[in-house]
Amino acid sequence: MTTPSPSAPAAAPGSAATAEPVRQTLLVLGASGDLTARLLLPGLGRLVASGAVPGLTLIGSGMDDWGDERWRRRVADSFATVGADGPRESEVVSGTRYVPANVTDEDDLRRLLRECVGPLVIFFALPPMVTARTAAALARIGVPPGTRLMLEKPFGVDRISARSLNDLLATLVPEEQVHRIDHFLGKSTVLNLLGLRFANRIFEPVLNSAHVACVDIVFDETLGLEGRAGYYDGAGALVDMVQSHLLQVLALLAMDPPPTLRAEELRGRKAQVLRATRLWHDDPVAYSRRARYTAGEVGGRRLPDYAAEPGVDPARRTETLAEVVLTVDTWRWAGVPFRLRSGKAMAATRKEAIITFKQPTRVPDGLTGYEHPDRLRIGFGPDRLGLDLNINGPGDPFELEQVRLSADFGPGDLPPYGEVLRGAFEGDPTLSVRGDVAEECWRIIEPVLAAWKAETVPLREYPAGTTGPHDSLIGPVAG
Numbered sequence: 001m002t003t004p005s006p007s008a009p010a011a012a013p014g015s016a017a018t019a020e021p022v023r024q025t026l027l028v029l030g031a032s033g034d035l036t037a038r039l040l041l042p043g044l045g046r047l048v049a050s051g052a053v054p055g056l057t058l059i060g061s062g063m064d065d066w067g068d069e070r071w072r073r074r075v076a077d078s079f080a081t082v083g084a085d086g087p088r089e090s091e092v093v094s095g096t097r098y099v100p101a102n103v104t105d106e107d108d109l110r111r112l113l114r115e116c117v118g119p120l121v122i123f124f125a126l127p128p129m130v131t132a133r134t135a136a137a138l139a140r141i142g143v144p145p146g147t148r149l150m151l152e153k154p155f156g157v158d159r160i161s162a163r164s165l166n167d168l169l170a171t172l173v174p175e176e177q178v179h180r181i182d183h184f185l186g187k188s189t190v191l192n193l194l195g196l197r198f199a200n201r202i203f204e205p206v207l208n209s210a211h212v213a214c215v216d217i218v219f220d221e222t223l224g225l226e227g228r229a230g231y232y233d234g235a236g237a238l239v240d241m242v243q244s245h246l247l248q249v250l251a252l253l254a255m256d257p258p259p260t261l262r263a264e265e266l267r268g269r270k271a272q273v274l275r276a277t278r279l280w281h282d283d284p285v286a287y288s289r290r291a292r293y294t295a296g297e298v299g300g301r302r303l304p305d306y307a308a309e310p311g312v313d314p315a316r317r318t319e320t321l322a323e324v325v326l327t328v329d330t331w332r333w334a335g336v337p338f339r340l341r342s343g344k345a346m347a348a349t350r351k352e353a354i355i356t357f358k359q360p361t362r363v364p365d366g367l368t369g370y371e372h373p374d375r376l377r378i379g380f381g382p383d384r385l386g387l388d389l390n391i392n393g394p395g396d397p398f399e400l401e402q403v404r405l406s407a408d409f410g411p412g413d414l415p416p417y418g419e420v421l422r423g424a425f426e427g428d429p430t431l432s433v434r435g436d437v438a439e440e441c442w443r444i445i446e447p448v449l450a451a452w453k454a455e456t457v458p459l460r461e462y463p464a465g466t467t468g469p470h471d472s473l474i475g476p477v478a479g
Helices: 034-049 068-080 087-095 106-114 128-141 159-170 188-198 229-254 263-275 416-425 435-453
Strands: 024-029 056-062 097-100 120-124 148-152 178-181 212-220 277-279 288-294 296-298 301-303 321-328 337-343 350-357 375-380 383-392 400-408 459-463
Touching (some): 034 087, 056 068, 056 087, 068 087, 120 128, 128 159, 188 229, 188 375, 188 383, 229 277, 229 288, 229 321, 229 435, 277 435, 288 435
Parallel strands (some): 024 056, 024 120, 212 337
Antiparallel strands (some): 212 350
């Protein structure tokens, strides 16, 4: 081999010696569905605009008999919602294609794979059962070397099906090439939990059972069903939000510090803490709640009774609000309740984690007005950090008053789906859910699902536009 002389001039930009970007393909299965247009394509548009994925070929596929032009309009419209309409994005739009196919059929899948060039990322924007059938068909025909798989949650429909899917995926590609997507892990504020916890001496030493009374993780939204009955009525709030997103937030809040943020170490710490997590006192009747909204008004908008929404089967008794209380049985957190809740059609949007500290051992006689403990609040929308403290108020210097110190988190460069897509394109699984973690999340809520199915936990109701049932497990202490 001849080594070039150090004095040899570098190739000029644009010359024949300039390396062309390696072409790669994103194949979206289920491309005509709502998730693709609403979340996946806008995230992809921002990622393409950033220049992070040069030379991208985008192929959409699904059962709907669409042509290339209709698909290109969908891609362009979704890109436009996030202002992704520059030359890079236009190149992707003009070159994208749509291939109608039955994605569970081996011959159709072979035809799809022949359309792909370069390194391949396959995104399964499909229901869990269809994902499993498609993966089984791919396992029979094989995929190109280096292929990465992106799977949308939920991963299976219970622990047994999640384990079966994991075993199936292991026959297709190595675990580090499986990207189980929980887009909460791409939220800049959720990722900021790592910096908040591990880069601030004043917080990390007190985040344990000696100082913390309880932890609440709440994701309440004012939106109702919004036309998503096809998915939501078969999942409900517990599976849609608690089993996935909120348990991932719990893992980041409760895990021990990893030595580095490399994927194997960060994901290992999350797995460790979730293995120690279970239902409080193993009692789903006392420590879980479920409810669904009835007709009401939210922000001046009238919502119908959930059971009367188009596409809803009232006999399923699907909940729109789910609450559970968990324990993290580790040295750091034993004895601290972690209360998780998600509700639709609520009076106000509330997306935050609240760490409530224990009261001081003793407030000296003469100081009056102590009513609320200190709290650390991490907001996920708006992205904000708050610290509630008791200080001497104005006027009487011996009367306490609670104030809130607050700061906004800086927005991330990419939306959540842009972040998780970047991880897949770069082969970095840090923001994806490991297979054993997906199984642990199902294990944690299994007793609750069983109790709800057996009707030992009643299905309560709450009018849309209210704060939910009066006997909520998350009460004023976190308000």
